[in-house]
Amino acid sequence: MRIAACIALLTAMAGAALATEIPLSERRSGYSFMSADTRAMQDEDTANPGMLSVLDGETLWKRKAGTADKACADCHNDARVSMKGVAAHYPAFEKALGKPVDLEGRINVCRTNHQQASPFAYESRDLLALSAYVAQQSRGEPIAAGDDPELAPFVEKGHALFMQRQGQLNLACTNCHDDNWDKKLAGSAITQGQPTGYPLYRLEWQALGSLQRRLRACITGIRAQAYDYGSLELVELELYLMTRARGMPIETPAVRP
Amino acid sequence: MARLALTLAAGLFAAGAPASAEELRPYTVVGDAIPQSLTGTSGDVTRGRALVVERSSTCILCHSGPFPEQAFQGDLAPNLSGSGVRWSEGQLRLRLVDAAHLNAATIMPSYYRIDGLTRVGASWRGKPILSAEQIEDIVAYLVTLRN
Numbered sequence: 001m002r003i004a005a006c007i008a009l010l011t012a013m014a015g016a017a018l019a020t021e022i023p024l025s026e027r028r029s030g031y032s033f034m035s036a037d038t039r040a041m042q043d044e045d046t047a048n049p050g051m052l053s054v055l056d057g058e059t060l061w062k063r064k065a066g067t068a069d070k071a072c073a074d075c076h077n078d079a080r081v082s083m084k085g086v087a088a089h090y091p092a093f094e095k096a097l098g099k100p101v102d103l104e105g106r107i108n109v110c111r112t113n114h115q116q117a118s119p120f121a122y123e124s125r126d127l128l129a130l131s132a133y134v135a136q137q138s139r140g141e142p143i144a145a146g147d148d149p150e151l152a153p154f155v156e157k158g159h160a161l162f163m164q165r166q167g168q169l170n171l172a173c174t175n176c177h178d179d180n181w182d183k184k185l186a187g188s189a190i191t192q193g194q195p196t197g198y199p200l201y202r203l204e205w206q207a208l209g210s211l212q213r214r215l216r217a218c219i220t221g222i223r224a225q226a227y228d229y230g231s232l233e234l235v236e237l238e239l240y241l242m243t244r245a246r247g248m249p250i251e252t253p254a255v256r257p
Numbered sequence: 258m259a260r261l262a263l264t265l266a267a268g269l270f271a272a273g274a275p276a277s278a279e280e281l282r283p284y285t286v287v288g289d290a291i292p293q294s295l296t297g298t299s300g301d302v303t304r305g306r307a308l309v310v311e312r313s314s315t316c317i318l319c320h321s322g323p324f325p326e327q328a329f330q331g332d333l334a335p336n337l338s339g340s341g342v343r344w345s346e347g348q349l350r351l352r353l354v355d356a357a358h359l360n361a362a363t364i365m366p367s368y369y370r371i372d373g374l375t376r377v378g379a380s381w382r383g384k385p386i387l388s389a390e391q392i393e394d395i396v397a398y399l400v401t402l403r404n
Binding site: 170 | 312315317318319328329330331332333357364366367374375376377378379380381382384386
């Protein structure tokens with residue numbers, strides 16, 4: 001009897017926690033919060049600074065590398081065909097590692113295992129360019145990450161991280177991106193924190209940057225200890241964000257203020 | 258102008274000048290207030306205003322107020338105009354020291370607290386967001402906001 005009551009209570013609490021989640025019909029990309037100028041920059045490939053990296057990525061795709069002396073294209077041929085829709089399913093479960101890897105991590109798995117080359121450093125120009133090129137092949141494709149049942153515990157951990165208050169300011173991602181996304185933080189729009197456009201060009205950075213870079217900026221913003229690039233925690237957060245954005249179209253390379 | 262807007266909009270994400278490491282001074286909560294000054298003296302109104310609008314104090318990331326010279330203010334929280342009418346000095350002090358004491362679900366940070374926090378970044382660990390002197394300066398200023 002007591003146990004039943006407890007379960008009922010827990011279920012009610014879980015229900016309450018989920019109540020802050022953004023309903024499907026209200027999901028909005030960061031794009032829709034931007035000024036007309038910034039939107040135009042994203043929309044027009046010749047004006048979009050992220051496209052320069054995509055072009056670099058295309059060159060790297062075809063360049064042989066490593067002891068295997070193989071290019072990405074030697075295994076995957078034409079990226080426009082083989083990579084279409086791929087980024088929409090990342091982070092994905094990597095059996096050999098027993099954990100999820102994001103797109104950057106997956107590219108490095110190919111570097112090490114198939115090209116026998118050293119992995120790219122996170123946030124390096126080459127890794128950003130290749131991931132932008134691969135993700136751009138999914139432009140317009142609906143996000144569909146997290147289906148693999150092996151991913152369930154990692155999605156759950158990402159969700160817990162999203163809800164966890166942390167840092168000297170004691171704020172959680174959910175406080176801003178679920179509860180206050182229609183508001184302004186010192187005049188700047190707080191968006192829903194949707195991961196639709198990564199890697200993307202941020203005018204504030206004057207550079208292309210990964211989703212992990214953005215997450216680390218938000219974590220440092222609340223004065224918490226940022227997780228290291230490539231850490232499982234950041235991949236879990238990325239994974240949760242992608243499941244939260246299910247069905248939203250990929251926009252890579254997006255532009256943000 | 259656009260550049261300026263961007264820099265300011267980066268808002269929260271600028272590393273602030275944290276209060277220096279210090280032992281927290283003891284204080285007593287009476288009802289919904291801390292009646293006694295944390296420092297034993299009253300704060301400085303001019304310094305208090307300067308602190309409220311300074312980005313590293315974080316107030317106007319969330320709040321707006323009578324700061325016509327500040328182009329970028331937040332709207333996550335009540336306007337600070339009239340704070341001195343709505344609240345007594347002691348009530349304002351507790352709101353700054355530990356707003357969560359009054360409302361566990363609030364997003365307003367506790368400015369004079371070091372316990373019960375998770376994964377605080379190395380440069381901020383063990384320090385309150387504001388020092389006792391800074392809190393007293395801000396309280397002294399908020400009390401003057403009478404309309």
